[in-house]
Amino acid sequence: MSEIKFINGGVCAPQGFTANGIRVGIKASRKINDTALVYSEVPCNAAGVFTQNKVQSESVKLAKKHLADGKAQAAIEISGNANTCTGAQGAENALRMAKAAAKVLGIKCQDVITYSTGVIGAQFDVTKVEDNIQLLKDGLNKKGNEEARLAIMTTDTHYKECALEFEVGGKVCRMGTMCKGSGMIHINMGTMLSFITTDCAISSKMLDKALHSSILGTYNCVSVDGDTSTNDTLTIMANGLAGNKEITEEDSDYQTFLSALNKLNTIMAKKIAADGEGATRLVECNVNGAKDVETARALAKEIICSSLVKAAMFGADANFGRILCAMGYSGLDFNPDTTSIWFTSKTDSKRYFEDYEDFQVHGENSVQVYKDGVPLEFDEELAKKVMSEEAVEILVECKDGNASGTAWGCDLTYDYVKINGDYRT
Secondary structure (H helix, E strand, C coil): CCCCEEEEHHHHHHCCCCEEEEECCCCCCCCCEEEEEEEEEEEEEEEECCCCCCCCCCCHHHHHHHCCCEEEEEEEEEEEEEEEEEEEEEHHHHHHHHHHHHHCCCCCHHHEEEEEEECCCCCCCHHHHHHHHHHHCCECCCHHHHHHHHHCCCCCCEEEEEEEEECCCEEEEEEEEECCCCCCCCCEECCCCCEEECCCCHHHHHHHHHHHHHHHHHHEEEECCCCCCCCEEEEEECCCCCCCCEECCCCCCHHHHHHHHHHHHHHHHHHHHCCCCCCCEEEEEEEEEEHHHHHHHHHHHHHCCCHHHCCCCCCCCCCCHHHHHHHCCCCCCCCHHHHEEEEECCCCCCHHCCCCCCCCCCCEEEEEEECCEEECCCCHHHHHHCCCCCCCEEEEECCCCCEEEEEEECCCHHHHHHHHHHHCC
């Protein structure tokens, strides 16, 4: 399989893609860019995955409609307003936003994907987008990812992007992404917006298949606070400019493409978990020895979703009973009498927002606290040290099979309540 290399450029890394971000004043108190545009110089095959919340943003509804034909050429996003629970006016605003972008780009309105994030239940002044759309378009460039990645942030403390290259059919292909996500993040994605671009040639059908496959072990394995957002939007556009033979079936080229997509989405999932609202540490839970992958992932999710586990992580308290409790009420099949638990961490984990290849939790420090259903005597000071790092692993070893699964979350802190106690005002 082709070697995957990390490169710079985010969504602009693939051939034919440009981006930009500006501030138009969607939310008066916001001081940074609030509107982003991503554009391909040629039409793309495209696919998307959206929130499973029954209450959905008007931007989500329109994006789903526009992606129904598996085609797109641009994506426009606003931050500061979710455009959710806004009725007919909100629907009209989303459409006007798409039409404005389509007009200045000279493309069809239905080829524009709409995104929005921010406060639910408030109308936004779409004229602010319309009045500034020419400025947004005129600023499109190959380094525009730097402005766009800021425009999509809300309570995020770090921008989140990644890009890589791989080889398909003897052609070098590139894939880039940017995403936002910090709060209202749960297993069925979260208040996360993710733009993925690639110059690999792949059919809309296979693009959709790859995207839905990839999220199962990446974005759908992240939880910050247990709330599934109304605005989750994850899309991918493929313009084919790399010149490889189009991927139309599940062959070796497809597997190479899926491997690159999985690596990209895994990195972004970790970045979202690490930047959870108020969080002080990334928590990765690995469950090994489960009867199947679905059970392993589900157990890991239950653990990282537990408020008591998250609180213990904040206090650096090796309270493994909370982990077993979460596994026990999951209703999943495992044997607690043959289960073992460790806490591990990596001392140089502060690099995880910038260094993709070292974005790992497993490391030098480790303490086992439970073995084959029996609690162990362990060094509390060592456990405190291990759990005080910025990236901590909960490692669970079962003896029910050979399958493994991973989920990512963060600790629950006082600042999470502060951030969300007055979010609207």
